[in-house]
Amino acid sequence: MISIAIKKWSFYDRITGPWGRSAVIGVPMVFLLLVFLFPFLVVFKISLSEMDTVFFKDILTWADGVVDLRLKVGNYLSLAEDSLYIQTYLSSVKFAAITTAICLLMAYPFAYFMARSPADKRPALLMLVMLPFWTSFLLRVYAWKMLLADSGVFNNLALAMGLISEPVKMMNTPFSLVLGMVYTYVPFMILPLYANLAKMDLRLLEAALDLGATPWQAFWRITVPLSKSGIIAGSMLVFIPCVGEFVIPELLGGPQTLMIGRVLWDEFFSNNDWPMAATVAVVMVLLIIVPLALFNKYQAESNSGGRA
Amino acid sequence: MKINAGRVTSRVWMGAVFLFLYLPIFTLVVLSFNGSPMVTSWGGWSLRWYQELARDTEIINGFSLSLEIAFLTACSSVILGTLAALALHRFKRFPGRTLFAGMVNSPLVMPEVIIGLSLLLMLVSVQRMFGFPERGLGTIWLGHTLLGMAYATVVVQSRLQELSPQMEEAAQDLGCRPLQVFFLVTLPLISQAIGSAWLLTFTLSLDDVVLSAFLSGPGSTTMPITIFSRARLGLSPSVNTVATLTVAVVSMGVLAASILISRAERRRAAEMAAAYRAS
Amino acid sequence: MATNSNSKPAVAATGDAPFLQIKRIVKKFDDVFAVDEVSLDIQQGEIFALLGSSGCGKSTLLRMLAGFETPTSGQILLAGQDIVGLAPYERPINMMFQSYALFPHLTVWDNIAFGLRRDGMPKNELEARVTQMLDLVQLKAYSKRKPHQLSGGQQQRVALARSLAKRPKLLLLDEPLGALDAKLRERTQLELVGIIEQVGVTCVMVTHDQEEAMTMATRIGVMSEGKILQVGKPAEIYETPNCRFVADFIGSVNLFKGSVEVDEPDHVIIATPECKHYVSHGITGTAGMAVHVGVRPEKMTIQQTPPRDDERESLAEVGFNIATGVIEDLAYLGSLTTYHVKLETGVIVKVTHTNDARHNATQLTWGDKVVVWWCGSDVVVLTR
Numbered sequence: 018m019i020s021i022a023i024k025k026w027s028f029y030d031r032i033t034g035p036w037g038r039s040a041v042i043g044v045p046m047v048f049l050l051l052v053f054l055f056p057f058l059v060v061f062k063i064s065l066s067e068m069d070t071v072f073f074k075d076i077l078t079w080a081d082g083v084v085d086l087r088l089k090v091g092n093y094l095s096l097a098e099d100s101l102y103i104q105t106y107l108s109s110v111k112f113a114a115i116t117t118a119i120c121l122l123m124a125y126p127f128a129y130f131m132a133r134s135p136a137d138k139r140p141a142l143l144m145l146v147m148l149p150f151w152t153s154f155l156l157r158v159y160a161w162k163m164l165l166a167d168s169g170v171f172n173n174l175a176l177a178m179g180l181i182s183e184p185v186k187m188m189n190t191p192f193s194l195v196l197g198m199v200y201t202y203v204p205f206m207i208l209p210l211y212a213n214l215a216k217m218d219l220r221l222l223e224a225a226l227d228l229g230a231t232p233w234q235a236f237w238r239i240t241v242p243l244s245k246s247g248i249i250a251g252s253m254l255v256f257i258p259c260v261g262e263f264v265i266p267e268l269l270g271g272p273q274t275l276m277i278g279r280v281l282w283d284e285f286f287s288n289n290d291w292p293m294a295a296t297v298a299v300v301m302v303l304l305i306i307v308p309l310a311l312f313n314k315y316q317a318e319s320n321s322g323g324r325a
Numbered sequence: 326m327k328i329n330a331g332r333v334t335s336r337v338w339m340g341a342v343f344l345f346l347y348l349p350i351f352t353l354v355v356l357s358f359n360g361s362p363m364v365t366s367w368g369g370w371s372l373r374w375y376q377e378l379a380r381d382t383e384i385i386n387g388f389s390l391s392l393e394i395a396f397l398t399a400c401s402s403v404i405l406g407t408l409a410a411l412a413l414h415r416f417k418r419f420p421g422r423t424l425f426a427g428m429v430n431s432p433l434v435m436p437e438v439i440i441g442l443s444l445l446l447m448l449v450s451v452q453r454m455f456g457f458p459e460r461g462l463g464t465i466w467l468g469h470t471l472l473g474m475a476y477a478t479v480v481v482q483s484r485l486q487e488l489s490p491q492m493e494e495a496a497q498d499l500g501c502r503p504l505q506v507f508f509l510v511t512l513p514l515i516s517q518a519i520g521s522a523w524l525l526t527f528t529l530s531l532d533d534v535v536l537s538a539f540l541s542g543p544g545s546t547t548m549p550i551t552i553f554s555r556a557r558l559g560l561s562p563s564v565n566t567v568a569t570l571t572v573a574v575v576s577m578g579v580l581a582a583s584i585l586i587s588r589a590e591r592r593r594a595a596e597m598a599a600a601y602r603a604s
Numbered sequence: 605m606a607t608n609s610n611s612k613p614a615v616a617a618t619g620d621a622p623f624l625q626i627k628r629i630v631k632k633f634d635d636v637f638a639v640d641e642v643s644l645d646i647q648q649g650e651i652f653a654l655l656g657s658s659g660c661g662k663s664t665l666l667r668m669l670a671g672f673e674t675p676t677s678g679q680i681l682l683a684g685q686d687i688v689g690l691a692p693y694e695r696p697i698n699m700m701f702q703s704y705a706l707f708p709h710l711t712v713w714d715n716i717a718f719g720l721r722r723d724g725m726p727k728n729e730l731e732a733r734v735t736q737m738l739d740l741v742q743l744k745a746y747s748k749r750k751p752h753q754l755s756g757g758q759q760q761r762v763a764l765a766r767s768l769a770k771r772p773k774l775l776l777l778d779e780p781l782g783a784l785d786a787k788l789r790e791r792t793q794l795e796l797v798g799i800i801e802q803v804g805v806t807c808v809m810v811t812h813d814q815e816e817a818m819t820m821a822t823r824i825g826v827m828s829e830g831k832i833l834q835v836g837k838p839a840e841i842y843e844t845p846n847c848r849f850v851a852d853f854i855g856s857v858n859l860f861k862g863s864v865e866v867d868e869p870d871h872v873i874i875a876t877p878e879c880k881h882y883v884s885h886g887i888t889g890t891a892g893m894a895v896h897v898g899v900r901p902e903k904m905t906i907q908q909t910p911p912r913d914d915e916r917e918s919l920a921e922v923g924f925n926i927a928t929g930v931i932e933d934l935a936y937l938g939s940l941t942t943y944h945v946k947l948e949t950g951v952i953v954k955v956t957h958t959n960d961a962r963h964n965a966t967q968l969t970w971g972d973k974v975v976v977w978w979c980g981s982d983v984v985v986l987t988r
Binding site: 037038040041042044045046048049050052053054055056057059060063123124126127130131133134140141142144145146147148149151152153154155156157159160161162163164166168170200203204253254257258260261262263264267268278281282285291294295298301302305309312313316317320 | 334335338339342343345346347348349350352353356363405408409411412413414415416419421423424425426427428429430431432433434435436437438439442443444446447450467470471474482486503504528531532534535539549552553556557560564567568571572575576579583586587
């Protein structure tokens with residue numbers, strides 16, 4: 018690893034010229050390697066170790082001229098065998114997908130209407146969308162606890178108005194979980210969609226209408242395909258973090274809402290089983306690796322393709 | 326007829342989403358003035374929870390720690406993020422660029438539990454080997470910087486892409502060495518983006534729960550951690566008060582910023598129009 | 605302030621070493637030759653225009669002069685010094701960018717003073733120089749303004765002042781009038797030349813606009829696909845193009861394809877399907893050679909009756925340089941009329957006629973049968 022770093026460094030040096038290229042690339046690169054990549058390698062290694070020997074016994078030992086590689090794949094096996102884990106992973110993906118879909122349905126018309134608003138109103142609208150984002154998300158999720166609880170605001174109001182005779186159970190259910198996640202992540206869906214739709218050339222739609230398309234057809238055949246990159250970006254920005262969400266399931270979820278983020282937390286903080294937590298994390302990363310790659314590809318394209 | 330229907334749908338839909346977004350905030354604010362500690366009953370308008378907040382040392386200490394960390398995070402994120410944005414924007418080919426871009430962008434979406442766990446495990450390994458670092462302010466700062474850097478890079482990079490490359494070439498043509506080009510021309514032009522990135526990462530750090538929980542040590546409990554543990558146990562009026570204060574501060578800040586910006590924009594537009602007419 | 609722009613300053617005698625020597629410059633991007641073995645000699649004090657359509661390599665060449673691109677091979681000598689290895693900020697060259705690239709966060713004064721400050725010029729000298737530049741472009745009253753408070757024409761003048769402030773040995777202009785609208789362009793062309801001549805700096809400019817090049821430059825280099833096709837004064841390029849591309853690129857030209865019938869030292873006869881051409885000068889070539897004959901539209905005369913023999917340039921031309929046809933299209937442009945005449949072979953020639961009388965008795969119109977003729981001295985023979 019060190020030798021790779023040195024090789025990279027000398028390459029930078031040779032072509033550095035007057036730009037100090039090595040510093041500009043090198044500093045963030047080294048930081049990221051140490052703080053982002055290296056920890057993943059540590060996690061992977063730990064997932065293959067025993068808890069009590071996680072640091073004291075290396076997985077690779079050398080004795081009597083024999084190299085001994087001890088990989089405890091037991092963690093992975095127990096993960097695969099335990100149906101609860103598998104269920105939790107699937108459940109997390111399911112909830113993340115539902116949240117993404119609802120966010121998209123909610124955000125797309127919103128972003129569309131916002132992009133079609135008069136230009137001078139748009140900054141104000143954007144600000145109004147961003148304002149909750151700047152206010153602590155933890156506090157806002159907590160607020161839903163107050164609203165949805167059995168003795169919470171909604172139930173109290175409904176009871177007082179005579180709409181229901183006893184409290185409706187809304188809290189600690191899949192409903193409250195999805196509601197909380199949609200609530201938290203909908204701005205993440207709105208922003209890329211809005212950015213994309215605002216930049217769209219309206220003349221394309223005018224051309225479509227001129228050529229005989231109805232507004233509905235023009236929408237589906239022109240607007241939606243052109244906003245594809247915004248849809249993908251927004252979806253990834255919602256789906257991937259939702260898979261591993263912890264705070265919202267913890268505050269608003271319940272026994273029916275199995276989320277892998279909570280499992281990881283519990284393995285680490287409650288069971289103190291670090292290798293198991295590490296294993297859960299590795300499998301979670303594998304689960305999101307495809308959407309993650311998609312997201313990175315989109316980022317790279319939008320950064321280079323945007324400019325000719 | 327069709328246009329009117331469209332406009333009505335537009336207003337209704339947008340209004341509904343705004344209602345959805347703001348209802349919890351509104352509830353928090355109103356209930357923070359509720360004399361009764363329970364949501365079920367209204368105990369009249371009261372400031373008792375604010376008075377209790379003033380005596381709540383746990384939250385106050387947590388808040389000052391969070392502020393400190395947020396400040397440090399914002400500074401480090403902006404520096405690293407600007408460097409990363411420059412690297413990605415200016416150098417289209419260098420060994421490891423794909424990896425670099427992936428590492429810079431991934432924290433934006435990576436679940437925090439994964440980042441928190443992996444960072445913690447690494448720090449503990451390093452601690453076992455070298456004796457340091459102890460978990461505390463520094464380690465939380467490190468984790469927050471990783472996250473903040475990702476956001477800062479996006480903000481600065483998008484601004485860099487708006488700049489015409491001819492600006493920097495002109496500076497070079499007139500005699501600037503590369504470092505001078507950066508400080509005299511590039512930096513002033515991206516200064517607003519850097520400012521936004523600073524505020525954004527500050528807010529992110531102030532609000533973070535998961536990373537802070539994984540990376541904190543004894544005595545370094547941030548405010549979000551305190552609030553979270555209280556919220557887990559049930560409903561707590563102290564949370565409402567903190568929320569209201571936060572909303573008030575943020576709203577005032579955002580309002581002030583947007584007024585200043587729109588005033589500057591209007592002035593600029595007027596100047597350009599005057600120049601156009603005069604020519 | 606401005607000298608009569610029709611009298612370009614005398615170019616240095618060919619005996620002196622050229623001020624700017626571009627020697628066999630090549631620029632390759634992957635497998636594509638953007639600039640393919642270009643060599644040019646530019647004299648001190650001249651305004652040299654690189655003319656060509658987009659993608660011909662002229663901008664790449666200019667950027668290599670400025671230092672923003674490194675040549676794949678070749679030398680660039682400025683006053684004898686090879687500058688290829690120098691960074692842009694080390695060269696005594698300044699460039700005026702197409703988009704002006706004025707620093708939006710600095711005032712007009714600071715923009716112009718920018719380069720001088722990098723050199724560490726003492727305060728008094730700096731102030732004097734900046735004031736001098738502002739006087740030169742007549743923007744003294746605007747020194748405190750920022751670029752967005754100026755009109756397009758004013759911004760251009762600031763850009764010019766900024767690029768001249770350091771008294772560079774070579775001034776580069778990148779499509780200087782591209783960003784201006786047509787009316788402003790006319791006025792600015794002459795103003796720009798006036799200022800450059802007043803300062804006396806050697807100038808290389810890049811443009812795709814023929815009119816710009818012809819108006820402003822002392823010499824023009826026509827470029828296509830990375831190569832220089834012809835270098836010469838505007839009149840030389842227009843009246844004696846050395847190939848079909850140049851003939852067609854500058855203005856319009858009617859081209860006839862044929863072969864040499866008679867090759868004499870003082871005249872040549874070329875046979876083409878449309879007519880026989882009598883060229884009243886010799887050419888380097890042989891009988892039987894395939895050539896093109898080029899005649900510019902304004903050199904042709906269009907009338908309904910054939911010319912008398914004594915109207916021709918010389919009696920030897922009777923029967924040559926003449927064709928009949930039908931007016932297929934015409935465009936009345938005020939000062940002149942353009943006719944598209946379909947000859948018997950089906951080829952369409954373009955003829956322009958100056959409307960030098962208000963009411964012309966012989967008003968030609970669509971469908972008229974006409975005779976088109978020209979003089980042997982107005983013909984150009986193109987061998988490639």
